[in-house]
Amino acid sequence: MPELPEVETVRLGLRRLVVGEKVASVENDTEKSFPNERNAVDEFLLNATVIDVRRRAKVLLIDLSTNYTLMVHLKMTGQLVYVSEDVRFGAGHPNDSLVNQLPDRSTRVTITFTSGGKLYFNDQRKFGWMKLLPTQLVPEDPFMLKVGPEPLENSFTPELFIERLKRRKNTSIKAAILDQTVLAGIGNIYADEGLWGAMIHPSTPVKDVAVNDLKKLHTELVDVLKLSIEKGGSTDRNYVDAEGRRGSYIDFARVFRREGLACPRCSSPIEKIRVAGRGTHVCSQCQKRTQ
DNA sequence: CACTTGACCTGTCCGC
């Protein structure tokens, strides 16, 4: 489930691997993965050089020399894996077993560069997408218009966080922080981890969470996102970075996927419940509803 | 407008 740390890890890898590369060919297996017309692809992606790789929320923005941007959303099972020509011809790679199997049946789009390197867009569940848009129109994309602040920017203060939460005061705090219009980039893993850190029960209505606890939650969310980026993100099921490597945050998780195990703070067993329609990991001993 | 639920998909796991 690529969330902010996973998408950021992919971005850092792609930035190192594909900036300066020129697109030689594009294979697209389904219109659903990459709905742009073939002539748009031919005109603005083919022969284009990658200039930069940016990120906004969970969306990757691959800027091209044609003044178009390839937007990519990995949703739940998307991967963007780059394999150089050297690796494809057996020069060795830290993840030989994985990258040498590409393309596989989850591969939806393959972009081949003039260097011989290939960028594979794999997506088992087909929820992800790629689309080409003029770079200057990216901010006008409907999602970009409504998405909330970037949690890792300095402008994301506790005060701004609390202000943004005012639009969702009757819902659960977990549903509120998963809402991408409140803030960008939080998904199920970091919602559970942040709420545990702030000792807030996920089902607490936003209006019942004390201001000091919201400030604590702000700190915990920012810290857990930064820590996860350091660890290369979380590989829960099939997330991998731009070189096919797994992330290790899950080894440091305090509650996520730890149901039945001891809470690191109070040793009570972690429970798995359902909040906001999602599987939710909680220590009911130290995450009490506040008021 | 605030809020909740179902749909989109496919692979995996669990119980029978």
Added chain:
DNA sequence: TGCGGACAGGTCAAGT
């Protein structure tokens, strides 16, 4: 061993 159903969870559309 096979099979049906529940489950995984990012986002949007449609519902109340």
